[in-house]
Amino acid sequence: MSEFEATGRTPTPEPGSGSGSGSGGDSDSPVxxxxxxxxxxxxxxxxxxxxxxxxxxxLTLYLVGQTISINRYGFRDSGRKAHCAIVLGGAAWHDKPxxxxxxxxxxxxxLYLDKRVTALVxxxxxxxxxxxSEGEVARDYCLKRGIPGEALFMEGNSRTTVxxxxxxxxxxxxxxxxxxxxVSDPWHLKRGVLIARRQGMEAFPSGTTTSRFExxxxxASFTMRELYLYHLYLFLNR
Numbered sequence: 001m002s003e004f005e006a007t008g009r010t011p012t013p014e015p016g017s018g019s020g021s022g023s024g025g026d027s028d029s030p031v032x033x034x035x036x037x038x039x040x041x042x043x044x045x046x047x048x049x050x051x052x053x054x055x056x057x058x059l060t061l062y063l064v065g066q067t068i069s070i071n072r073y074g075f076r077d078s079g080r081k082a083h084c085a086i087v088l089g090g091a092a093w094h095d096k097p098x099x100x101x102x103x104x105x106x107x108x109x110x111l112y113l114d115k116r117v118t119a120l121v122x123x124x125x126x127x128x129x130x131x132x133s134e135g136e137v138a139r140d141y142c143l144k145r146g147i148p149g150e151a152l153f154m155e156g157n158s159r160t161t162v163x164x165x166x167x168x169x170x171x172x173x174x175x176x177x178x179x180x181x182x183v184s185d186p187w188h189l190k191r192g193v194l195i196a197r198r199q200g201m202e203a204f205p206s207g208t209t210t211s212r213f214e215x216x217x218x219x220a221s222f223t224m225r226e227l228y229l230y231h232l233y234l235f236l237n238r
Contacts (some may be wrong), residue, residue, distance in 0.1 A: 063227070070226050073193075074186025074207035083177035084153075085117045085206065086168045088161055088184040088192055089124025092137040099212040100185065101134065105141050107208040108183045112147060117181060120147065121171050122154040123164035133157075161188070161229075162195055162238065169199040181206040185213055187222045191230040198237075 085108045090101025097105055101124075111117050120142060124134020133156030142152055153175065155167040165182075172180065179202040182192045186207035196203035213219050232238060 066230070067223060067227055070187055070190050070223055070230065074184070074189035074205050077206050078204070079116070080181075080204060081116045082179040082181045082202070082204065083117065084119040084121050084172070084175075084179075085111045085181045085183050086121045086165070086196070086203075087123060087138060088164050088182065088188060089134040089138075089158060091127065092124070092130060092132060092134045094130075095132055095137060095140065097134075097137055097141055101138070102141070103208045103210045103212055104183055104185070105138055106210065107206070109142060109145055109147060111181060111183070111206060112151065119151045119153060119175070119177065121168045121177075121180070122152065123158055123168055125155075125157050125159050125163075161192060162233065165192065165195045165199055169196075169201065172201060178202055180204075183208065185211045185222070187213070187219065187226055191226055191233060194230070195233060 087104050087108045090104055091098040092101065096102075105122075108117075108120050112120055122135045122138035122142070124138065126133045135154035135156040139152050139154045143149060153171045155171060158164045158167045168180075172178070180196060182189055182196055182203050183206050184192055186205075189205040189207050193203050193205050213222055
């Protein structure tokens with residue numbers, strides 16, 4: 001019989017013997033090492049990269065949708081009537097409209113002859129060094145094609161689409177016109193109608209079907225520019 005059996009005492013474990021709660025050997029509650037702690041913390045962090053991915057994806061889908069909308073919007077023409085057609089300005093070559101501007105004017109003239117409008121509002125100021133404003137050139141063009149002078153209203157001060165419609169709004173107020181068809185190339189009209197409606201008009205698109213923007217490159221360039229300018233006006237009103 002050993003000393004411990006005789007006295008009934010339990011042997012005290014020696015240091016390093018593998019039992020007890022000392023720092024050496026196994027333990028009932030082992031402390032994770034540093035890499036395991038880092039991995040656990042990483043798993044608990046929010047998925048910032050995933051959130052960023054979703055945000056970029058959503059923005060991309062939005063911009064693609066807006067690009068498609070700009071491309072389609074101006075081809076909508078319900079055939080409705082209005083008090084007037086507002087022709088958004090285009091370049092004037094001395095005393096003649098540029099090919100782009102000419103086709104906008106031809107479309108507006110057709111609207112008048114089809115009795116969908118009773119007046120044409122012609123917009124556009126002078127380009128750098130130009131002797132005539134776009135509005136003056138447009139009025140002369142319409143007169144030569146048989147549109148009576150009393151049906152023509154023009155302004156010659158604006159230089160941008162926003163200014164075109166701000167000046168046109170003044171004419172509509174003076175003449176008690178409340179509704180208008182906005183005439184331009186199809187890709188220009190989503191922004192044009194937005195601006196017109198913010199000016200208090202009952203405005204609708206009427207895009208020219210004979211746009212001089214014919215190549216894919218020119219149409220894509222026009223669309224990308226309008227995508228930027230549409231959102232500039234949408235959010236900043238300019």
